[in-house]
Structures are given as C-alpha cells and as structure tokens.
Amino acid sequence: MQHHLILRVVARLLLPPIFLYALYVQWHGDYGPGGGFQAGVIFAVGFILYALINGVDALTRVVPPRALILLLAAGLLLYAGTGIATLLLGQDFLDYSALSHDAVHGQEWGILIVELGVGITVAAAMTAIFLAFAGRSASVEDKDW
Amino acid sequence: MMIAVDLILFAFLILTAIAIARLRNLFAVAMLSGLFSLLAAGLFVALDAVDVAFTEAAVGGGVSTIFMLGALALMPREEKRPVHGALLPLVLCLVTGAALVYGTIDMPAFGSPDAPVQRHVGPEYLARALPETGVPNVVTAVLASYRGYDTLGETTVIFVAAISVLMILGISLGSGRQKGGE
Known part of the structure; x- marks a missing residue:
C-alpha cells in the first residue's frame, strides 16, 4: 500500500468521520436506526481500514491484541454484569427499572449500558477476527489480485 | 415509483446471484457477494426495515467481505471445477424456490x-x-x-x-x- 498515495490520503481523511459516525450510531441508537451491533461493526471497520493502509503492525501498536481480547470479554461481562446488578438491586435479571429511582429512567440507563457492552464486544470481535486472518497471510503483492 | 425501485433492486439482485454462481474467480465472487448484501440492504430500506438494512450493509456489505478477502489471501484464487454436473443442484434450488413462492401465496399482503x-x-x-x-x-x-x-x-x-x-x-x-x- 505504500505507493498508493491517493488511497492513503483518502483513507486518512475518512478515518475520523468513520469513528465519529460509529460513536453517533452507538449513542443515538435509542432515537434512530442503529445500536451496539452496527456501531461495533463500524468502529471495527475504522480499525481495519487503518490496518489496510498502514499495515497490521501499525494496528497492533494502536490496539494490542491482548487489549482486544480483554475488551472482547469486557463487553459481554458489562452486559451480563448489568443483569447481575439488577438482580442484586432486587429486580429480575436484566430488568433495568432497578437501576434508577425512576423505573423509566432506569430502563434508559440499562439500554444504554447493555448497548455499550454489545458495541465493545462486536468491535473487539471483528477487529480480532481480522487480525487473525491478516496476521497469518504473507503480504499480498498488487499483481496477485 | 416504489414498485420500480423494488423491481430494479430485485433485477440486480438476481443478476448478481447468477454471476456469483457462474464465476470461477473467487476474488470477483467475494466482491459480488458484498454487492449482493448492499442490494439486499436497499431492499430492506424499501421495506421500511432500516435497522435490519443498516446491519446488512455494515456486516454483509462491509466486514464479511473483508473477512472473505482475508480468507482468500490464504487460498488459491480460482474455484476448482466441480466433479458432478449442475443438474441436481439446479433442480433442488428450483423445487425449493417453487415451494417458498407457493408458501407466500397464503401470506397477507405487505403492510x-x-x-x-x-x-x-x-x-x-x-x-x-x-x-x-x-x-x-x-x-x-x-x-x-x-x-x-x-x-x-x-x-x-x-x-x-x-x-x-x-x-x-x-x-x-x-x-x-x-x-x-x-
């Protein structure tokens, strides 16, 4: 990719809007289409684009694989932990009304938290799967395609 | 207007599917399957299922295409010629498709x-x-x-x-x- 000047410049311009859009989809999922799954995928796409342009090594310097694996588990634990928290607060598993003094408010908080958990797990999963593939293959020359 | 959009999307969807079935170059197949997902996402938007369309475009059109290309980098680029003929799979597909279309006859109209x-x-x-x-x-x-x-x-x-x-x-x-x- 080193000599593809146009691709590198365009990708560098695209990266900030991609991450911003992922955050928008994550936090705006309550009001419009989107949510944790889509936001996680878009976030991962940003990382993958970075790796396609700068190489896999550059990506592993930004997000170490060890951190990815921790995040992979952290998102799921955040989701399941919300369920445990509502249990401890005296409600059913994943009944978010217990999370706040007001039941509706608790639901809003609960939905935001579990969507964040979904987003973290999906983003880490997609990036990790990409790293597993890309880390194995020898670099592909342009003429091979 | 809506009918025209649906028809165009479906026509391209079918053409993409036929092209995927006929092509032997796996790189082209991977790119076309991403296109297939994008067209399906367009159809979901036409059906007012924007959340599903969003997921289909992001996952089917985006990430899974990249994963297929990543897998392709570890494999030969050309599909092997199948040892058996295409007649049995074709008949199976047509019979299944006919059964599914027959099943939709009893379904209530969309919306x-x-x-x-x-x-x-x-x-x-x-x-x-x-x-x-x-x-x-x-x-x-x-x-x-x-x-x-x-x-x-x-x-x-x-x-x-x-x-x-x-x-x-x-x-x-x-x-x-x-x-x-x-």
Whole structure:
C-alpha cells in the first residue's frame, strides 16, 4: 500500500468521520436506526481500514491484541454484569427499572449500558477476527489480485 | 415509483446471484457477494426495515467481505471445477424456490393491517415501549429491554465466534507479525 498515495490520503481523511459516525450510531441508537451491533461493526471497520493502509503492525501498536481480547470479554461481562446488578438491586435479571429511582429512567440507563457492552464486544470481535486472518497471510503483492 | 425501485433492486439482485454462481474467480465472487448484501440492504430500506438494512450493509456489505478477502489471501484464487454436473443442484434450488413462492401465496399482503403480526403483540409493544422504557426507537427498546435475554445470547454468540476463530487461526499476543502456522 505504500505507493498508493491517493488511497492513503483518502483513507486518512475518512478515518475520523468513520469513528465519529460509529460513536453517533452507538449513542443515538435509542432515537434512530442503529445500536451496539452496527456501531461495533463500524468502529471495527475504522480499525481495519487503518490496518489496510498502514499495515497490521501499525494496528497492533494502536490496539494490542491482548487489549482486544480483554475488551472482547469486557463487553459481554458489562452486559451480563448489568443483569447481575439488577438482580442484586432486587429486580429480575436484566430488568433495568432497578437501576434508577425512576423505573423509566432506569430502563434508559440499562439500554444504554447493555448497548455499550454489545458495541465493545462486536468491535473487539471483528477487529480480532481480522487480525487473525491478516496476521497469518504473507503480504499480498498488487499483481496477485 | 416504489414498485420500480423494488423491481430494479430485485433485477440486480438476481443478476448478481447468477454471476456469483457462474464465476470461477473467487476474488470477483467475494466482491459480488458484498454487492449482493448492499442490494439486499436497499431492499430492506424499501421495506421500511432500516435497522435490519443498516446491519446488512455494515456486516454483509462491509466486514464479511473483508473477512472473505482475508480468507482468500490464504487460498488459491480460482474455484476448482466441480466433479458432478449442475443438474441436481439446479433442480433442488428450483423445487425449493417453487415451494417458498407457493408458501407466500397464503401470506397477507405487505403492510396489511389485518396481518397476524400486526394484531398480536405488535400493537402492545408499540403502545408500551415509549412510556415504559423512554426510548423512541421501538426496535432498540425491544432488542435491549423486552428481549434483553436474546440479545445477551447473541452477544455471547459473537464472543464465542471470535474466540473460536482466534483458537483455530491463532493471534500473536506480542507485537509484530505472525508468519505462517505454529
């Protein structure tokens, strides 16, 4: 990719809007289409684009694989932990009304938290799967395609 | 107008599917399957299912195409010629397709207010979601709150999928590129 000047410049311009859009989809999922799954995928796409342009090594310097694996588990634990928290607060598993003094408010908080958990797990999963593939293959020359 | 959009999208969908079935170059097949997902996402938008369309475009059109290309980099680029003929699979596809089309004859018209799906729990969710959860997007309210168990399971599926890929293909925990198998 080193000599593809146009691709590198365009990708560098695209990266900030991609991450911003992922955050928008994550936090705006309550009001419009989107949510944790889509936001996680878009976030991962940003990382993958970075790796396609700068190489896999550059990506592993930004997000170490060890951190990815921790995040992979952290998102799921955040989701399941919300369920445990509502249990401890005296409600059913994943009944978010217990999370706040007001039941509706608790639901809003609960939905935001579990969507964040979904987003973290999906983003880490997609990036990790990409790293597993890309880390194995020898670099592909342009003429091979 | 809507009919024309649907027809064009369906025509391109069918053409893409035929091209995928006929091509032997796997790189072209991977790119076309991404196009197929994008066209399917367009159809979902036409059906007013924007959340599904969003997922299809992001996952089917984006990430899974990249994963297929990543897998392709470890494989030969040309599909092998099948040893058997195409007649049996073709007949099987046509019979299954005919059965599915036959099944849709009894279905209520699209968007019909008398459809069972609109008369059962659907109105209940639409009426209760905003006052109970405070979330205007009913899809999100159902997904994360009313069906929170299901979504926890789905997230677990993604977690397990990623762990499985990492266990099979391996990922180097240190920095630096991992060459070949271990």
